[in-house]
């Protein structure tokens with residue numbers, strides 16, 4: 078099967094890594110967003126925007142068609158991915174279309190109210206990608222766009238940030254709407270009994286220069302030649318199938334990382350030169366730049382430095398706690414907001430008595446250790462994490478923060494789904510009526526198996542911290558459904574966003590649940 082045919086098939090079936098049955102996949106969420114748009118604007122059916130196969134085929138590869146520019150396109154809505162959505166009468170570019178045919182276009186870097194000129198790109202079953210060519214001046218009154226706020230020269234092409242053209246207040250509103258949307262799609266019952274200040278988003282103290290980790294990358298051609306060097310190094314282009322955007326500084330990364338980036342790009346291209354000259358040394362297309370603190374043990378002063386080797390040991394400090402991990406391991410990337418997150422959790426669980434903190438999906442122990450001061454003297458922390466390296470560092474971090482292993486803390490490598498049945502868990506003595514459970518899974522969220530065992534465990538409170546409000550809402554809906562068949566009941570005491578990643582579409586969502594029966 079040719080590449081063209083494979084790509085065409087995949088666009089038709091919209092298969093994702095996790096399969097089409099995953100209702101929280103990006104494709105399925107976009108489909109719902111398009112559905113919302115149709116209902117709100119035109120009362121159109123999906124049929125009127127279904128894209129005929131000849132157009133999908135035509136727009137598969139740029140070389141197959143002439144650049145079609147369409148002007149006067151009004152952006153009507155915005156997806157949680159930060160792409161504006163508009164509806165174009167299809168007759169404007171397809172002579173086979175009837176007046177009842179429309180195309181929904183997704184246009185990165187646009188916001189509702191913008192009137193734009195776009196260039197059409199790949200077509201999918203129910204929408205087409207479009208590139209922003211120009212924002213017309215006329216739109217500025219209706220739209221929240223303010224291009225003077227854009228500080229990064231790569232913003233129009235780089236896929237790293239989506240929201241630089243919005244004021245910070247508007248960015249927080251965008252993120253609030255994302256959380257609301259996630260719950261409307263996957264846990265609508267929450268709206269019957271909303272916690273106070275539902276989905277309000279805590280601002281980040283730093284809105285630029287906050288990132289402590291950057292992973293720029295390059296596309297290394299199979300038949301690399303010296304004429305290709307230096308290769309562009311940076312981040313994906315918002316337009317599909319374009320080379321990476323060559324970036325020499327990033328507005329959201331820390332100054333130390335930006336100082337190190339140009340040198341690292343030179344080093345990377347020299348390694349590639351070596352590859353062409355016959356060196357056997359493997360060259361990784363992605364490299365890591367990681368902020369770390371260096372402590373002067375004589376004076377107690379510390380400074381930020383940028384580490385560039387994957388195995389370098391990074392030191393992070395949050396409140397009075399110190400954390401160490403290898404440079405390519407996970408740690409929350411915006412230091413400035415982490416003390417606020419910890420304070421927020423402490424404040425919300427202070428009325429609850431617990432002797433155990435159970436930290437599921439614990440990484441290198443940030444949350445459990447960061448909250449360990451809330452444990453009584455006889456209290457204990459239990460953490461579980463699937464990545465061996467991270468869990469080793471979690472145990473190390475417990476020790477360097479004065480938590481004796483195993484009397485004060487236990488960290489176990491394993492799948493959180495198995496945690497409640499583990500002998501290490503039983504041996505640590507944690508019982509639900511004395512426990513606070515923290516859960517912080519990756520974007521794909523938790524599992525029905527974990528949520529079921531969590532309910533049976535009956536902890537006094539649960540703090541669910543998520544970088545994907547859609548999977549969080551799905552998991553909490555599962556949890557709610559389980560409670561309907563049980564005598565155990567929780568109430569959602571608070572659900573708040575945290576802006577871990579200003580200028581981007583991302584939002585962290587923190588749910589606090591309290592046992593009531």
Ligand SMILES: C[S@@+](CC[C@H](N)C(=O)[O-])C[C@H]1O[C@@H](n2cnc3c(N)ncnc32)[C@H](O)[C@@H]1O
Nearest residue numbers: 438439440443462463464491492493517518519
């Ligand atoms: C978002 S990170 C959170 C890490 C940590 N809580 C922190 O704040 O640094 C999610 C972590 O869950 C781990 N993980 C993913 N699936 C897991 C599973 N089934 N069981 C245990 N840990 C898992 C990942 O390796 C990753 O370290």
